[in-house]
Amino acid sequence: MSFERAQGATSRADQTTVRRANLGIVLQQIASGVPRSRARVAAETGLTRGTVSSLVGELLELDLLRETGEGDHSGRVGRPAQTLELGDRIVAVGLEVNVDYLAVCVEDLTGTIRYERHVHTDNRRSRPGPVLSRLARMAEEALEAADVDDLVPVGVAVALPGVVEEHSGTLLRAPNLAWSEIAVADEIAARLPGFTVRADNEANLAALAEHWQGAARGLDDVLCVFGEVGVGGGIFVDGELFRGAHGYGGELGHVTVEPDGPQCNCGARGCLETLVGLEAIARRAGLAAGSEGRTRNITRELVRRAEKGEDAVLASLAEAGRYLGIGLASAVNLFDVEAVVLGGCFGPLFPWISDDVRRMLDERVLSAGWSRCEVRASEFGDGAAVRGAAALTLRSVLAEPWRVAERSRPRQVRAS
C-alpha cells in the first residue's frame, strides 16, 4: 500500500495546494530579476502557458503584479510585448521603537520606500503605553498617506530593541528601555483595527532588510551587527534567519568581551554593547553630553570629528573596532559565516573601525588562515530595522501570495 500512498490522489485539497505553490513560484520568478513576458515565465518555470496565464491573471487582480510595455525591446521594431513586473500598490508598514527614536515606513513589494518618518524622543524616560500610542498615531498617518497614494497595505510589524516572543509579539525584555513583558503587537493591533501586527527583535529585522536587498544579499551564512545605544545581532544560517530554540538567539550585544568590564543594563558586566555601543564610544571620545540621547546626532558628530582627525575620537573608535572584532571573532568561531555586515552606527563609522575588526578576525578566528570571513558595511545604516519590519510582511507575501486576499483590508472600510 505504501506505493499507492506515495502517489497520492488528485483531491480538491491537493489542487488548491499546487495552485498556491505555483502562484508563489510565478511571483518569485518575476521578483528575482528583470521584467519578463508570460512566455518567458512559462519557459523558466516549466509550467504551461495556459497555467501561467491563469496564475498571472490572479496575481494581477491581487495587485501583486502589474503589466507594462517597458520590457527589453532593444533592437526590435514595432510594439514591444507586454511584460510583467512586481506590483507597486501592495505595501507593508514597518514600525520601530528604539531607545531614542520612533520610526515608521511604508515599503512596496519592489523594496521602494513610499513613506518614512523618524522622530527623536527619549523613550527611556517614558512608560510603554504613551510611547506605543504615539507609534500607533504615526502608523495611522502613514496609512492615511498610503491611502492618498492609492496603495494597499497588507500588514504591520514592529521592530523592538530587546528580546521578543515571536509568536505573540510580546517584548519580554529590553534592558536599554527598562521595559519588560509588554504585549507590543497586541497593543498596536488594538489601535489599528483590521490589521495583522507582528513584532520582532530590531536586529533580526535589520538583518532581514540587509539580506533581502542590502549588503547581505545573496549570502546564505552571514552575521549582521547593528550599533545603536545597544548592540544587536541578526544571523542568517543556510539562507534563513537563525532564532534558536525559543527565538532568543543572536544576542551578540550580550556576548562577554571583558569579564570585569563596565556594568551592562542587563545586569552583567563587560557585554559587547557596554564597550562598543554608541554612548560608550561617545563617552570615551569626550563628546559633550548635549548630543546624548540622539543616536543620529552622535554618529554624525563622531564622523565629523574623525574626519578632522581628533585623537580622542580616533582612539575611541579604534577601541570600539577592537572590541567589536573580539566579539565578532567569537561569533564567527561558533557560526562559521561567510561575512559580517556592520550596520546601525557602525555603517557610517565603518572607515574607522573596519581595519581593527578585520585584524581581530584574522588573529582570533581559528579557520581564518584558509577561510577568511568578509567584513562589509551595511547598506541601510540605522534605517535597516524599520525597513526590515516592512520586509517581514513583504517577504511573506512573496512566499505565500494567496494570503494577500486574507490580509489586505478594503480601503472602503477604512474610509467609512
Next chain:
Amino acid sequence: MSFERAQGATSRADQTTVRRANLGIVLQQIASGVPRSRARVAAETGLTRGTVSSLVGELLELDLLRETGEGDHSGRVGRPAQTLELGDRIVAVGLEVNVDYLAVCVEDLTGTIRYERHVHTDNRRSRPGPVLSRLARMAEEALEAADVDDLVPVGVAVALPGVVEEHSGTLLRAPNLAWSEIAVADEIAARLPGFTVRADNEANLAALAEHWQGAARGLDDVLCVFGEVGVGGGIFVDGELFRGAHGYGGELGHVTVEPDGPQCNCGARGCLETLVGLEAIARRAGLAAGSEGRTRNITRELVRRAEKGEDAVLASLAEAGRYLGIGLASAVNLFDVEAVVLGGCFGPLFPWISDDVRRMLDERVLSAGWSRCEVRASEFGDGAAVRGAAALTLRSVLAEPWRVAERSRPRQVRAS
C-alpha cells in the same frame, strides 16, 4: 500540466526510492524502542503487513535486524510471538587521535561497545605519519577482534582535535598538535583497504555520541562542551549537528573570554581553552609536572584532591567554572539552546564547576529570567569522541540502511 507533474509517475526509480525510504522507516521504528512484532511495526508505520514482511526480510538478511522470542509476553500463555530488534552483528569502528592518547572502539547498532582500547602517548612530540600508522594498526587489531566475534564492520571514522574539512576528511589545523593540512581519512584508508574512512572534529563526534545515546538525548537544541588539553564544542540545532558555512563552526574553545589573557596555541590570547583546558586547571592547582601529558591521570588527581578539599584545587576549579560559564553564556546568548552538556574532563569535575557555570549563565544570558538553560554532566566523559566516531557510521546506517550492502566488506575477502 503542473497538476499532472505533482502526481508523478510510478517509474522504477520511484519504486526504488520508496522502498529505500520504507526500509529506513521500519529500521528506525524498531531502533526507537522496545523489541516489537511485525504486526506492531505495520500498525505503527501504516504500512501493510505484506510490505513490512518483505522489508523485514531484507533487513534480517543484511544483519540490521534479528529475530528473538524475547518480546513482551507478560501475562500471556504459550509461545510468545517472534519479535524484532536491532541486529548486533553490524558494527562500526571509531578511532581517535588526541593530544596525549590514541583510542579505538568497535560499537554495534544498539550502541553497545564490543571492543575498546585507549593508549597514552604524547602526540605533540610525534610527526603525523608514525602516529597514523600506529592508529591504523590499532584499527586492524580491532577489526581482527571483530572478525573473531563474527561481527560485520561497515565503516571507520576518526575523531581529530582540530578543524576538519568534512568532505575530504583532511585535518586543516590542530593547534595543540601543531599539525596542519594532514589528509587523515585518506592516510588511514590507505592502510585499511576496502573500508570507507571518514574524519571529523572530536567535539562534533563527542556531541553526536551524547546526542545519540547520552546526556543530550532527546534535545533538539543543545551545546556540548568537552575539556581535554584543548576545549571543543559540538552544537545541535533543530536536532542536527551544526557545522556552519564551511564546516568550521562550533569552535567554542577559541571564543575569547579574557582579551589580554594567556597566549593560546592558535596564536590568539585569552581563548576559553587557555583558561579552562585541563593543563591550565592543573597548573593553577599546583599539580606536579609528572602527571602532565596524561589527561586521564590529571583528571583523576584533580578529583582526588578536590574530594579532599585542597584549597588550591578548589580555587582553580572555581575559576575554571567561572570562565567556562562566561564562554558558555556568550554561546547561549547566540544559540539559545535548551541545555549545555559538560563533557570530557568537565564530566568527572562537574561537582566542582557546575555551580559557577550555572551562576554565570543566570547572570549573563539575557533570556535567563524566563528561559533557563539546563546544565548537565556528560554521560560518556572522555570516551565520547571515539564512540561518536563509530556513531557517525552507525547513524548513517540507521538513516539509509540500503547502503549497508555497499559498505560492508565480505569477511571471506578479509580472511584470504
